[in-house]
Amino acid sequence: MAARRANLRLVQVLHRHGDRSPLHNVFTGSDRHSAAAQEETALWQPKLSQHIDGSPIFGELTTTGVEQMQARGSALRQHVLAQGWTLDAPTLHVQSTHYMRTQRSVHALISTLAPNVEAPAIDILPPHLDFINAYNDHGPAVARLKAQLADAHTPLAAREAAMAPVKEALMRHLPLFEAHPERFTWMNAADYFVCRRAHGLPLVPHTEDLADTTIDHLSFRFSNFYTHPPILHYVASRLVDQLVARMHDVIHAVDTSPPKEQVCIYSGHDVSVLAFLYARMGAAVDASYWPDYSTAITVELYQGDDKQWQVQTTLDGQSLGVPVSVDEFATTLQSSTVEVPRRQ
Numbered sequence: 001m002a003a004r005r006a007n008l009r010l011v012q013v014l015h016r017h018g019d020r021s022p023l024h025n026v027f028t029g030s031d032r033h034s035a036a037a038q039e040e041t042a043l044w045q046p047k048l049s050q051h052i053d054g055s056p057i058f059g060e061l062t063t064t065g066v067e068q069m070q071a072r073g074s075a076l077r078q079h080v081l082a083q084g085w086t087l088d089a090p091t092l093h094v095q096s097t098h099y100m101r102t103q104r105s106v107h108a109l110i111s112t113l114a115p116n117v118e119a120p121a122i123d124i125l126p127p128h129l130d131f132i133n134a135y136n137d138h139g140p141a142v143a144r145l146k147a148q149l150a151d152a153h154t155p156l157a158a159r160e161a162a163m164a165p166v167k168e169a170l171m172r173h174l175p176l177f178e179a180h181p182e183r184f185t186w187m188n189a190a191d192y193f194v195c196r197r198a199h200g201l202p203l204v205p206h207t208e209d210l211a212d213t214t215i216d217h218l219s220f221r222f223s224n225f226y227t228h229p230p231i232l233h234y235v236a237s238r239l240v241d242q243l244v245a246r247m248h249d250v251i252h253a254v255d256t257s258p259p260k261e262q263v264c265i266y267s268g269h270d271v272s273v274l275a276f277l278y279a280r281m282g283a284a285v286d287a288s289y290w291p292d293y294s295t296a297i298t299v300e301l302y303q304g305d306d307k308q309w310q311v312q313t314t315l316d317g318q319s320l321g322v323p324v325s326v327d328e329f330a331t332t333l334q335s336s337t338v339e340v341p342r343r344q
Contacts, residue, residue, distance in 0.1 A: 005304070005305055006302035006303060006304045006305075006310065007084070007259070007302060007303050007304075008080070008083040008084065008085060008300060008301070008302055009250050009254070009259055009262070009301050009302065009303050010246065010247060010250045010262045010263075010264070010300070010301035011076075011080060011262070011263045011264070011298055011299075011300050011301075012243055012246060012247075012263075012264045012265075012266070012298065012299040012300075012301075013076065013109075013263065013264070013265045013266065013296055013297070013298050014132075014239075014243075014266045014268060014272060014273060014276055014296070014297045014298075014299070015069075015072065015105070015106075015109065015265070015266070015267060015268065015273075015294065015295065015296040015297070016268060016269055016270050016272065016273050016291050016292070016293060016294060016295045016296075017061065017065065017069075017099075017101045017102045017104075017105035017267065017268070017269065017293065017294070018061055018062070018064070018065025018066060018067075018068040018069040018101070018105045018108065018293050018294045019061070019062045019064040019065035019068055019198055019293045019294075020059060020060055020061050020062060020065055020101050020195070020293070021044040021047065021048065021057060021058050021059060021060050021062060021195065022044070022058055022059070022191055022192060022195040022196075023058060023059045023188060023191050024058055024059075024176055024183070024188060024191075024192075025037050025040050025041060025057075025058055025176070026040065026174055026175060026176045026192055026204065027039075027040050027175045027176070028175070028176055028179070028180075029175065029176060029178075029179030029180050030175045030178060030179040033175045036175070037175075041057050043201070044057050044058065045057050047062045047063065047064070047199065048060050048061070048062055048063070049061045049062055049063050049065060049066045049104060050104065056100075059099070059101065060100060060101055061100070061101040061104045061105060064198070064199075065101070065104075065105060065108075065293060065294070066104070066105075066108045068293055068294035069105045069106075069108035069109045069294050070108050070109070070111060070112045071112075071294070072109055072294045072296050073108065073109040073110065073111065073112035073113035074112040074113075075317060076109070076113050076296065076298070077112060077113045077114070079298075079314075079317060080113075080263075083300075085261050086261070087113070087114050087116075087117070087261065088116065088117075089117065089261075090114055090117065090260075090261040090262065090263050091260055091261065091262045091263070092110065092114065092117065092120045092263050092265070093120070093123075093262070093263070093264045093265070094106055094110070094120050094121075094122045094123065094264075094265045094267070095122070095123040095124075095125055095132065095264075095265070095266050095267070096122050096123070096124055096125065096132070096266075096267035096268075097124075097125060097130055097132050097133045097136065097267065097268055097269065098124050098125065098126065098127065098130070098136070102267040102268060102269070103122055103124065103267065105267055105294070106122060106265055106267035107119060107122075109265065109267075110265070113263070114263075122267075131238035131239045131241075131242050132239065132266050132267070132268035132269075132272050133268055133269050133271060133272055134234055134235045134236070134238065134239070134275070135235070135271065138234045138235070141234060142231060142234050142235065145225075145228070145230050145231050145234070146221075146225055146231065149224065149225065149228055149231070150221075153224060153228075155224070156220075156221070156224045159217070159220060159221075163213075163217050166210055166213055166214065166217070167184065167189075169206070169207075169210060170184070170189050170207065170210060170214065171184055173204055173205070173206045173207050174189070174192065174204060174207065175204075176188075176192075177189075186214065186217055186218045186221060187218060189214050189218075190214050190215045190217075190218040192207075193207075193210075193211040193214060193215055194215065197211070198293075215290070216288060218290070219287060219288050219289065219290045220287055220288070222271075222274055222290075223285065223287035223288075226274055226275065226278035226285075227278060227282060227283050229336075229338075229340045230340045232275070232278055232279060232336060232337055233337050233338065233339050233340060235271065235275040236275040236276065236278065236279040236333075236336075236337045237334075237337040237338070237339070239266075239272070239275060239276060239279075240276075240279055240333040240334055240337050241334070242266075243299055243333070244326075244329070244330045244333070244334065246264055247299075247301050247309075247311070247326055247329075247330075248326075250262060250301060251301075251309055251326070254303065259303075270290065270291045270295075273291040273295050273297060274290075274291065276297055277289075277297070277315070278336075279333045279336050279337050280313065280320065280332065280333060280336075281320070282336060295315070295316055296315075296316060297313065297314065297315055297320075298312075298313065298314045299311060299312075299313050299329075300312045300313070300314070301326070302323070308325070309325065309326045310323040310324065310325060310326070311323060311324055311325070311326055311329040313329075
């Protein structure tokens with residue numbers, strides 16, 4: 001912050017969930033791979049943080065994920081304590097997408113961020129109100145825009161054409177896509193590689209050389225998607241509005257009540273973190289960047305002795321530029337996510 005003393009008044013945390021099992025059993029759907037599918041289920045079940053017979057195995061938080069979130073909570077705690085807070089009795093507001101992995105992740109984070117505080121109730125957002133993961137509400141609209149951009153945007157169209165042989169190989173060698181071609185997405189393909197690498201598991205034969213190319217292509221696609229204003233509006237505008245509204249609530253309350261330590265936590269996904277970063281930084285985001293498990297953005301609101309308010313944002317503890325005024329922060333993000341008028 002600037003040389004003059006400033007007091008931290010609000011911390012908002014947007015994080016990705018911790019490590020999880022793959023979204024899908026890669027061997028599902030093919031009779032000739034039924035034994036392998038059962039082995040895959042048995043492989044992942046012991047890695048889960050919680051499991052009750054009959055509950056899902058795939059797309060669930062692992063014990064590694066819990067440890068990651070606890071480490072993130074500890075790091076956030078040290079950062080906030082260094083700003084003069086005690087975290088003895090903070091006001092905690094917690095919102096999460098409806099997935100169990102995000103709910104359990106934020107529980108793990110809070111357990112080390114504020115270990116002496118009773119865990120608050122989590123506001124689980126229904127899909128139609130989900131501003132953390134806009135795909136739960138706007139998925140079909142975003143999918144249409146992505147398809148249109150993939151056809152019309154020359155760099156993306158060229159890259160998609162160049163990746164056609166990789167897609168064909170993935171669909172041929174991965175049983176999930178061989179049996180269910182309609183399930184192929186670059187997100188699902190990259191997820192297969194990322195999850196197995198994270199746990200040191202062997203890859204399906206003939207897919208080893210496809211891993212880096214697939215993961216890089218996913219990042220490239222999202223860099224193009226999230227620098228496209230109509231898409232960015234859908235995925236980030238309500239999140240931005242929430243962040244700005246919380247800051248204004250705190251600013252207005254200072255005039256009528258004593259300041260208190262307030263923390264707002266939004267438990268989400270990789271696409272949630274990307275939505276904020278592209279709204280904040282646009283094309284300056286590294287096109288190859290993809291948020292790791294437990295990645296966290298903080299949006300910190302400070303009040304100076306001169307009554308000026310400033311906002312500092314961080315990504316995994318590293319500052320994203322210099323502090324800016326609340327007005328500049330709001331204007332930058334809201335202008336980048338404004339709804340784009342349709343052509344008549």
